[in-house]
Amino acid sequence: MPDRTLSIAPMMDYTDRHERYFLRLISKRMLLYTEMVTCQALVHGDAKRFLRFDESEHPVALQLGGSKPEDLAACSQMAEQAGYDEVNLNVGCPSDRVKSGKFGACLMAKPQLVTDCFVAMQSNISIPVSIKCRIGIDDQNELLELPLFIEALANAGCNTFIIHARKAWLQGLSPKENRDVPPLNYELVYQIKKNFPQLNITINGGVNTLVEAANHLKHVDGVMIGREAYHNPYMLAEADQLLYGEDNTIPTRQQILTQFLPYIDQQLKEGIKLTQISRHILGLFQGLPGARLYRRYISENANKPNADSQVIKDAAKLVQEK
Numbered sequence: 001m002p003d004r005t006l007s008i009a010p011m012m013d014y015t016d017r018h019e020r021y022f023l024r025l026i027s028k029r030m031l032l033y034t035e036m037v038t039c040q041a042l043v044h045g046d047a048k049r050f051l052r053f054d055e056s057e058h059p060v061a062l063q064l065g066g067s068k069p070e071d072l073a074a075c076s077q078m079a080e081q082a083g084y085d086e087v088n089l090n091v092g093c094p095s096d097r098v099k100s101g102k103f104g105a106c107l108m109a110k111p112q113l114v115t116d117c118f119v120a121m122q123s124n125i126s127i128p129v130s131i132k133c134r135i136g137i138d139d140q141n142e143l144l145e146l147p148l149f150i151e152a153l154a155n156a157g158c159n160t161f162i163i164h165a166r167k168a169w170l171q172g173l174s175p176k177e178n179r180d181v182p183p184l185n186y187e188l189v190y191q192i193k194k195n196f197p198q199l200n201i202t203i204n205g206g207v208n209t210l211v212e213a214a215n216h217l218k219h220v221d222g223v224m225i226g227r228e229a230y231h232n233p234y235m236l237a238e239a240d241q242l243l244y245g246e247d248n249t250i251p252t253r254q255q256i257l258t259q260f261l262p263y264i265d266q267q268l269k270e271g272i273k274l275t276q277i278s279r280h281i282l283g284l285f286q287g288l289p290g291a292r293l294y295r296r297y298i299s300e301n302a303n304k305p306n307a308d309s310q311v312i313k314d315a316a317k318l319v320q321e322k
Contacts, residue, residue, distance in 0.1 A: 001128060002031050002086055003029065003059070004031055005217065005223070005244060006224075006239055006243050007033060007061075008030060008031070008032050008226075009227075010033035010035055010088070012035050012093075012095075014227075015035050017053050019230070021054050022280050023236065025251070026233055026236045026256055027236050027240050029246065031222075034060070036065045036093060037075075038065045038103075039066035039071040039075045042074075043071055047078060051078060051082040053082075053083075060085055061085055061087065061088050064121075065090045066089075066117070067102050067103040067113060069120035072089065075087075077124050086128050087121060087127060088131070089131050090104055091107045091114055091131055091134075093105055094137075095175040106137065108133060108136065108140070111152045111153070112152070114149075114152075114153065115152050115156045118156055119156050122157060122158070130162060131160070132161075132162040132163075133149070133162070134167055134168040135163060135164070135165055136168075137167060147192065151196070154198075160199070160200045163202070164205045165184045165185050165188065165206070166179075180206075190219040193220050201221050202221060203224070204225075210238060210239055214243065217243070230280075231283045233284055234253055234286070237251065252321055257316055260312075264278075265308070265309050274309075282295045285319045288321060291319060297314065298311060301315075
C-alpha cells in the first residue's frame with residue numbers, strides 16, 4: 001500500500017515518464033501518478049509505450065480513463081503486470097474528449113456504474129484501486145450526493161479516494177476554467193473524512209505550498225498537488241523533511257539538474273528529442289536571478305538539430321542560485 005501523504009496529480013501532457021523521473025530526484029517519498037491513459041489506448045494501441053516507467057519512479061500509480069468494467073479490469077491487470085503500485089480510476093476530468101468517451105467527471109452521475117467498474121478492477125488485481133473524483137458535477141447537491149457516492153463505493157470495498165474539492169461544470173466551463181472557477185470547498189472533503197474515518201481521503205485542488213499541505217493533513221490523510229508542482233517543482237524540495245520527517249540533505253537546484261543529465265543523455269540515445277524532456281525543467285529555477293534567461297536559452301536551443309544535454313548545462317550557467 002503506497003504512502004499517500006503527498007502525491008502529484010495526474011496531468012495530461014505534463015506527468016509523463018520524463019517528468020516523473022525528474023520529480024523523483026526532488027522527493028524520494030511522494031507518490032507519482034501517470035497522465036490519464038484511456039483503456040482504448042491500452043487495449044488497441046501501443047500498451048508497452050503507455051505503460052513504460054523507470055524503476056526509480058516507485059511509488060507510482062497508473063491512472064485509467066474508461067467506463068467499461070471489462071476493459072478496466074483488463075487494463076488494471078496490465079498495470080499490475082507492468083509493476084505499478086496502484087491503479088486509479090478517473091472520475092473527475094471534465095474535458096470534452098473525456099465526456100465524449102463517457103468517462104471522467106460525467107461518471108459522478110452514475111455511481112452504480114463506477115461501483116461496477118471498481119469491483120471489476122479490484123477483483124482482478126492485488127494492488128489497490130483508488131478513485132479520483134470531484135465533489136460533484138453541474139447541478140448536483142454535493143452536500144447530499146457526494147457522501148452517497150463515497151458510501152456506495154466504500155460498501156463495494158473501495159477505501160481510497162482522491163477528491164478534487166471543486167465541482168466540475170460539464171456545461172458552460174472549459175476544462176481550464178474548471179480548474180479554478182468553481183469555488184473550493186475544503187470543508188466538505190474534511191467532512192467526508194469525519195463521516196468515513198476508515199477511508200483514506202486525499203484532498204486535491206488549489207494547494208500551492210507545503211505549508212498548505214501540512215495544514216490539510218490535520219484533517220485528511222493525504223494531499224495531492226497539481227500544476228504548482230509542475231511550474232515550480234523546487235517547491236517540493238523540503239517535502240521529505242516537512243511531511244515525512246526524513247533527515248536527508250535538501251539538494252540544490254543545480255544538484256538536481258546534474259543528477260538529471262545522465263537520464264537525458266540516455267533518452268537521447270534512444271531517439272527521444274531533447275524538447276520532450278527539457279520542457280519539464282523550465283520552472284526549476286523559478287524566482288531566481290537569471291531564471292528567465294535559463295528558460296529562454298532552453299526554448300531557443302533545445303529544438304535545434306543535434307541538441308543534447310550541453311544545452312541544459314549552458315542554460316544552468318545563466319542562473320544564480322542562492
